[in-house]
Amino acid sequence: NAGVTQTPKFRVLKTGQSMTLLCAQDMNHEYMYWYRQDPGMGLRLIHYSVGEGTTAKGEVPDGYNVSRLKKQNFLLGLESAAPSQTSVYFCASSPGTGVFDEQFFGPGTRLTVL
Amino acid sequence: AQSVTQLDSHVSVSEGTPVLLRCNYSSSYSPSLFWYVQHPNKGLQLLLKYTSAATLVKGINGFEAEFKKSETSFHLTKPSAHMSDAAEYFCVVSVLNTGGFKTIFGAGTRLFVKA
Numbered sequence: 001n002a003g004v005t006q007t008p009k010f011r012v013l014k015t016g017q018s019m020t021l022l023c024a025q026d027m028n029h030e031y032m033y034w035y036r037q038d039p040g041m042g043l044r045l046i047h048y049s050v051g052e053g054t055t056a057k058g059e060v061p062d063g064y065n066v067s068r069l070k071k072q073n074f075l076l077g078l079e080s081a082a083p084s085q086t087s088v089y090f091c092a093s094s095p096g097t098g099v100f101d102e103q104f105f106g107p108g109t110r111l112t113v114l
Numbered sequence: 115a116q117s118v119t120q121l122d123s124h125v126s127v128s129e130g131t132p133v134l135l136r137c138n139y140s141s142s143y144s145p146s147l148f149w150y151v152q153h154p155n156k157g158l159q160l161l162l163k164y165t166s167a168a169t170l171v172k173g174i175n176g177f178e179a180e181f182k183k184s185e186t187s188f189h190l191t192k193p194s195a196h197m198s199d200a201a202e203y204f205c206v207v208s209v210l211n212t213g214g215f216k217t218i219f220g221a222g223t224r225l226f227v228k229a
Contacts, residue, residue: 004157040123040222041221041224042219042220043158043204044219047215048215056214059218090157090158092157092158097210097215098208098215098217099146099165099208099210099215100146100165100208101162102160105150105158106155106157107155107156108155108156108157
């Protein structure tokens with residue numbers, strides 16, 4: 001099993017550009033999550049999904065959109081990138097709710113917005 | 115409301131000595147508590163979790179943590195540090211309430227291990 005994979009690993013954008021980050025998991029997990037990690041702040045939840053076709057807002061959803069058209073994929077979109085979105089983005093998945101279940105994390109995507 | 119505070123941003127120990135990483139939490143609901151480890155340029159990996167069963171939780175690589183409700187703490191310990199333990203450690207609190215599920219990560223504690 002590959003576990004949780006993220007594409008791309010690195011990306012540099014100019015302010016105002018758009019992009020999509022792809023997360024894929026091969027563990028048949030129901031729940032998937034997108035986090036951002038900034039220095040000294042731990043991880044903050046952007047959006048999450050409790051199953052195919054569902055999405056919900058996390059702690060810091062502004063400026064991001066997500067879609068879960070297939071159970072194994074969870075896409076994170078930036079419509080108009082801003083320097084404040086420079087961060088490392090992590091995708092995670094869990095078999096059930098992250099309240100009780102371990103979350104499995106991908107390797108991260110390092111995004112720089114100039 | 116929920117919050118988690120990792121009391122030390124950096125901890126430095128010598129190889130073979132005990133490790134103590136401190137975590138205090140606040141929650142209006144019965145929380146689940148987790149410790150994750152992140153090695154440089156890697157994703158996070160679960161060390162251990164508490165979900166209202168035994169208060170002393172054993173995890174991987176010799177780590178353990180004790181849930182103390184009266185002190186609202188969930189400190190991570192290991193009797194003897196190894197060089198490979200050098201990493202960043204995150205304490206996490208999760209709750210399920212009427213507003214849905216909420217997960218809060220601490221700011222992290224970076225563990226340095228000296229030879």
